[in-house]
Amino acid sequence: MKNISVIGAGTMGNGIAHTFAQFDYKVQLIDLSENSLKKGIGTITKNLDRMIAKGRITEEDKLRTLNNITTCTSLQKGVEYAGLVVEAATENLELKLNIFRDLDKFCPDNTILATNTSSISITEIAAVTSRPEMVIGMHFMNPVPIMKLVEIIKGYNTSQETYEIVKVISEKLNKTPVKVNDYPGFVANRILMPMINEAIETLYNGVAGVQEIDTVMKLGMAHPMGPLQLADFIGLDICFSILNVMYDGFKNPKYAPCPLLVNMVTAGKLGVKSGEGFYDYSEKRRAENVSKQFI
DSSP states (O other): OOEEEEEOOSHHHHHHHHHHHHTTOEEEEEOSOHHHHHHHHHHHHHHHHHHHHTTSSOHHHHHHHHHTEEEESOHHHHTTTOSEEEEOOOSOHHHHHHHHHHHHHHSOTTOEEEEOOSSSOHHHHHTTSSOGGGEEEEEEOSSTTTOOEEEEEEOTTOOHHHHHHHHHHHHHTTOEEEEEESSTTTTHHHHHHHHHHHHHHHHHTTSSOHHHHHHIIIIIHOOSSOHHHHHHHHOHHHHHHHHHHHHHHHOOGGGSOOHHHHHHHHTTOOBGGGTBSSSBOOHHHHHHHHHHTTO
16 A cells, blocks of 8 residues: 555645655656646645745655655556555546546556545446445545545445545545545535535625625635635636536535536636636736735
């Protein structure tokens, strides 16, 4: 179990790789795009530098963490020695099913297959493999190196042994594992996404503006970040996808994405990743914000 493969070098994938490597696991970070892998390693390096600046780790810790990570663009080669694989690809059912079909073929027979999905059925993912008892949900929170929670989701056929192994590994990462049953959205997103969706509905209905809604939730409910800003950081497309999974799973209209969210995703306004969502994250705006610091 000291050899970990992480699939996907995006925000969650590089955060998961960072965390395992920091606790001396040997990590293969896998992505089809060499450019994505370079960006992922760059993000890990910047995050480690921030931890050094805050006195949380030393330069030696940083170098050891980076040395524990290797990158690979081949799924087959990247998982051939893995004791645990954590899939952190885009929140798309068909993509995940195809990945798990390949993992089942390429991984050793005793490899545990985990998914970082935030809403998709573990049972459905496990069903495309020949080892459903060894498939499990391992839902980390963003930013992974900082947030303590890991939702551990057992599918219908996930064995208790698999659960216990993943629970122990999570604790070795200095995380707090919480056992959750396999229903759409699990716990975190089943509660969080309707709140975000309601904040968007509040804006859509003209009750208040973006900053006003976020200010009420920050000052009135002691949230560290307003729901609309949080949606931007999660990605509006991800919010849209999770809400659709819950809407399809429960057939309850309370999970239906707000029309404003639908329009924004259709228009490509996805939040931080696209440079614009409920807030403006463009280079021009960043330059304006920097210049104001010197006025």
